[in-house]
Amino acid sequence: MSDKVTLTSRERAIKCAALALDKKAFNVKVLEIRELSSIADYLVLATGRSDKQAQAIADSVKQGLKKYGKALDIEGLKEGNWIVIDYGDVIVHVFHEDLRRYYNLDELWSNAPSLEIPMEYLWEGKEG
Numbered sequence: 001m002s003d004k005v006t007l008t009s010r011e012r013a014i015k016c017a018a019l020a021l022d023k024k025a026f027n028v029k030v031l032e033i034r035e036l037s038s039i040a041d042y043l044v045l046a047t048g049r050s051d052k053q054a055q056a057i058a059d060s061v062k063q064g065l066k067k068y069g070k071a072l073d074i075e076g077l078k079e080g081n082w083i084v085i086d087y088g089d090v091i092v093h094v095f096h097e098d099l100r101r102y103y104n105l106d107e108l109w110s111n112a113p114s115l116e117i118p119m120e121y122l123w124e125g126k127e128g
Contacts, residue, residue, distance in 0.1 A: 005067060005068055006068065006069075007068050009034075009041035009042055009089040009090060010032075010041075010042065010115065012042075012065070012068065012087060012089060012090045013030045013041070013042035013044055013090045013115065014030065014115065014117065014118070014121075015064065015065060015068075016030075016044045016061050016065065016085075016087075016090055016092050017029075017030050017044050017046070017117050017121065018117070018118075018121040019057075019060045019061045019064040019065070020044065020046040020057045020060065020061055020092070020094065021046075021117070021121045021122060021123055022060055022064075022121075023048075023053065023056045023057045023060045024053070024123060025046035025047060025048060025053075025057045025094070026046075026047050026048075026049075027045070027046070027047045027100070028044070028045065028046045028047075028117065029043075029044070029045045029046075029106065029114055030042055030043075030044050030114060030115040030117060031043045031044075031045070031109050031112040031113070031114055031115075032112055032113045032114075032115060033109060033112045036109070036111060036112055039091065040086075040087075040088070040089055040090060040091045041089045041090065042089065042090045042091075042115070043090075043091050043092075043093065043105070043109060043112070044090060044091070044092040044093070045093050045095070045100070045105055045106065046092070046093070046094045046095070047094075047095050047096070047097055047100050048080075048094060048095070048096060048097075049096075049097060050080075050096070051079065051080030051081055051096055052080065054080045054081065054082075054083055054094045054095065054096055055077060055080040055083070057083075057094045058074070058077055058083040058085060058092070058094045059077075061085055061092055061094075062074065062085060065087070069087075071085050071086060071087055072086045072087060072088050073085075073086045074086070080096070081095070081096040081099050082094070082095050082096065082099050082103070083095075093105060
């Protein structure tokens with residue numbers, strides 16, 4: 001019998017966003033792509049201001065989701081400028097600011113509906 005707690009794709013995507021926000025990622029978006037692509041159900045896009053912050057964000061996601069199962073693949077963690085964490089149903093992209101602007105996945109997936117991230121996870125605009 002498995003002790004692993006399972007998450008729906010939607011719950012996993014929101015959890016990834018929350019863990020990224022916990023490390024002060026900014027411009028975090030959760031896009032539902034299941035109707036547009038077969039690669040995953042959700043994309044989570046997050047930005048860090050430095051390679052080190054991007055690595056910390058990715059590590060937070062990886063460690064925070066460990067109890068729900070391992071990532072299928074992680075690319076770019078050593079370099080830290082564009083990190084991709086693939087959970088099968090959810091793909092997390094953690095970018096350095098310049099690369100996010102350059103590759104512009106936000107525009108590429110502009111037809112995908114965004115999920116609202118619960119207010120309790122958001123920090124932008126709250127730092128007094």
